[in-house]
Amino acid sequence: MSAIFNFQSLISVILLLICTCAYIRAFAPKVIDRNKEGLLGVFWKCARIGERLSPWVAASCFCMAFVKGGRVNENHYEINRQQPAKPFTGPNHFFITRKTNVESQYSDVYIHGMGASINSVLVFVVELEKLFAGALISDVQTSTIHVTDNLFPMSDEFEAGDRSRPLSAVHVHLYRAMFCKTVYSRIRNLSINSFRRFTRPRLAIVGSGPAGMFTCNALLRRTNFAVDVFENYHVPFGLVRYGVAPDHQEVKNCINLFDNMFDSNKDRLRLFCNVNIGKDVTFEELTNNYNSVLLAYGSYKTRSLAIPGEKSLNVLSGSEFVGWYNGVPNVANPSLDGDSAVIIGNGNVALDCARIISMGADGSLKSSDIPDDRLAHLQESKIRNIKVLGRRGPGDVSFTIKELREQFKLAEWSSAVDMSREDEETLRSELPKFERKKKRLTELLLKFAGKPNGPRQCHFLFNRVPQEVLSDSCGRVKAIKVFNKYTNETETVPCSLLIYSIGYQTLILDGVPQNAKGMIDMKDECRVNIQGPTPVYATGWCAHGPRGVIVDTQQQSAFVAEQIAKDFENFNGKTAVGADVLLKQRHVRSISWDRWKFIDNEEKLKGQKSGKIREKFTTFDSFVN
């Protein structure tokens, strides 16, 4: 059957069929004449051709005998394949074989391939088009190239000779669609050998917060890694979206950087939101399906107060409150109908909570991205008295000066710092010895030492150790009992809302090693102490605990990316498969980057209508595929 795919053989077969039919008809005309029409009539027609045009058929048969070609049994010859003459020439023409090494420095190139390498050429061109999405135009043409093989017989029964065979060839002309400088420089630096799409390492990043995204950005800049980012929430960017206070919109500008990163790395960067590592995909499966894993999931378990009555109603953690005003889905409204609130903790979360409660009423958050329903709830707040309690002294606060100053600057609120006279004197005398950061912060605290006055007050109290939460008959908090270290007496501070922010605990994923302190067991700055072929890294708060502001995360990210790039410098393994197949098999309804951009756009449009930066959605059911 295969003989008829070769043109010469096909002719031979037809000629033989004609001769055979004519021969059979000469002996037994009835057999052929039985059917003169239809499929079997073909034999009759062949016989007639054979009879009527016999001289021509004979001549044709004679010709075919002299035309060499067709199949040669390759076992009988030593074959020397000659290179066919190149139909096109020029320095920017590339002829792809299995051994091609190409360095291109031209603005347009021609790529040629034939036979078995056609596939490689087409895959390469398709990949290039994807890489330069729209900026590159390819013109594909095909042709037939005749190649000649020299045949050297291996035994005496065969003759030496040549074999000519036609081969399909493909010619691709690649040129720029736009005069885009970046594309031009990328083409210039392109080398086919360095285009190692199928041997590049695939990295999984757990968490799409600032730690994960900054590291991802630094890594993509340095290496050819393919990266999959997993996020537990329906939407990306972690604390940038759900932690940064709505009056600090400028801090969220780093999202533009992340947007850019996703847009310009579409071929190797994927986002999977709404995927819980540990539930939808286990950590072990991640290590099996990726060349490397980077943990950057923060540390989102709040440390509890661990005092009696902490389960009373309207007692919530700082991160819960922050999440609430930032629009985390499925968070109940705290009751703000009482007169006073107590916030335990001397960090920035405590300051953020105090400031947002204070700002709720004055309308300055109206154009921010705070969800409408939560702002409305804040505006109805009856809280007139906020007390920020610290367990240690005024010299031990971990506020940052910018946030503290903002609290003092609030127009309608009178804020002051409660300090004993001794404390004040010691701090004043020690002031010159402090380093700049602590010095300026202490100066600010000293400047506002005293008692607040006016209808709305915010008071910072120090050396108060919480002892017990007191609740009313409905189980709702009515006061907190604290031990005053200045007077060595127990005080009762009335409050209708209690927020505590005394630090976070790192949540350890199943399968990740843990050290004695309850943190991820680290080998060094960024490498997790884990056995097995897949290196695991950790960065951000999950690696070192919640400390520092965005700049610390950013600097650490650059460092971690540098280390990962160094470890994978000589990577020559195979690209791991990734976890997307697993997600599909398990019907996990993940949200991709494109889907997030759709949500993002909807949020912005909805916000625009009411003059806001965006109106965050608090349910995403309609957006999950």
Place this chain on the structure above:
Amino acid sequence: MFALRNFACRILNALPQTRLLSSASETRTVRFLNGDRKFDANGKIGQTLLDVVVEHDLALDGFGACEGTLACCTCHVILGKEHFEREDKLNPAGEEELDLLDMAPELNDYSRLGCQIKITKKDPEVVEVVVPTINRDARNS
């Protein structure tokens, strides 16, 4: 046809360079020293250091995360002594900038935020600034 296109292309690519050359006196070279790495970039007078980094897309990771809105200190730079004093006279750091600088790692007496430092006519041909990188030893201890 292709030759024509190539020719047009080359001219277009060469254009920005000619523009830079013609106004050489209006530009300064800013040298960013980042660990072992060094980046040179041309900046026009009046541009901030952050503008220069963004325009040239320098590989300084996360530099200027808040895009120059005085909300972070990722564009922290350490100036030379003379440069700092020159800036301090004309354009001293405000309270907001000082507050942010307090949080900057590797804070130095000559620290400023890159988004607040503009290139001026008084600057020398080559302005050198240090972009601090993470100090590993400090973190390990």
